Amino acid sequence: MSYIEIPAYAKINLSLDVIRRREDGYHELRMIMQTVSLHDTVCLESAGEAGIRLECDTDAVPCDRTNTAWRAAELMFGQYNLAGGLRIRIIKRIPAAAGLAGGSTDAAAVLKGINELYALGLDTGELKRLGLQIGADVPYCIEGGTRLAEGIGEILTPLPDLSGIDVVIVKPHIKVSTPWVYSQLDLSQVTEHDRPDTEKLTEALANRDLKAASLNMKNVLELVTMRRYEIISYAKSRMAQAGAEACLMSGSGPSVFGLFAGPEKAQEAYAKLSAHREWECFIARTV
Template structure:
């Protein structure tokens, strides 16, 4: 039995501008997306039986056909024309429904893993075309660079080089529906987009582009997000923001020790998820 063990990294959004609602119901976006070294672990084993199984260790994450990773695997097995099946085991380390892209990253990692296991040799561009049919963030994790993402998130270009950053992640355990956030978003007709810098040398340079239009929906519904942002700044973060549609808040710190200290101060006495990670 051929087995591949892979890591699926999370992401944070340094920028999330919502430009307009499109006639097809999707939203035109401008995002800056950064991978971090908080990863789900995925084991893919090809089997001689045609059955495809996905199991996950986290409550609330579906097994089987309702899992986005299952859908990714099914597409690749069908493309291969093989009668083989597969057993996929996902160990979730990335908080679920938290704005960190865990499900999208799992799907992207499964696409890349099957491409290798089945010797399909599909180029990343083709995998990204398949990925966007599963979810708007999936192509980013195949792209494997800090990216400017436009369109619904599928038009990707490489951002200028950014320094490695220590990031504190706090998740208050609130599950936020991305679909609900976008449905609830009120857009003004005219939107003037800020000009993005060409160079990023410091944490301050990165924090200068911080903006997340989705905070206007998520924070009024879950004020704890604003509380965590304030605490991040109070305990030394250069900048803090909600990632994606929430509810995760992240802050950039000048070193690992400061980030760890802030994490302890903010999360002590709560059941909040806290992790110090580094950008990839």
């Protein structure tokens, strides 16, 4: 085998709680994460000539060593002394800098793809260990599905499967710096009302009760990002008006997603929300 294509799925945060700032500067998190069908396609081809070459169908992401996909390939080639080179082509569908783990999921796809392409035989645990060297979300992107993520996001616990829920996502035409959002979060000002009840949310999701889930689908980073960018509050209100059973900002933003009770309602909402020039709009399902 010399060529492989790997789907790289986006993620949404069904909740996000920041517990504390750690001594190493990272934040201790507790959040429920879910993959959705919106995905990039990562194409890998082994090459006789040494070195990594990366190309992408958009200028929105870099095609050099600052790209997480490149770093993932470099890590694997160095770790396992792989001969020759690698050509990476990314077909982007996940918007960049959106709070949907677009970069992390591409890196995860490269790790999984190289493992298969070069028959390395690495298990999921080893791939996640390698992924953590690239970024905190990469281990989750390797596993995917419905997971409780703790630590900096690398401690993953499987939750009851939530696949098959219809999702609409809007990504406003703004860029949000994740480090800036965390730097502006004052945990002393976060109340219990701002935090999700993860146990109640887990129970509601297990019952696929979206209305009950909506009561505890909370993201404490909204306290920072929504205060700075009014468009996110507007997107949430429009999503709710379009019929979402529950809606939330994903990650540090700016994307907002809504969960819908069936494909017809999701399609209707997508049609309404796509008419707005303030954002890109996507329709998907949980996977």
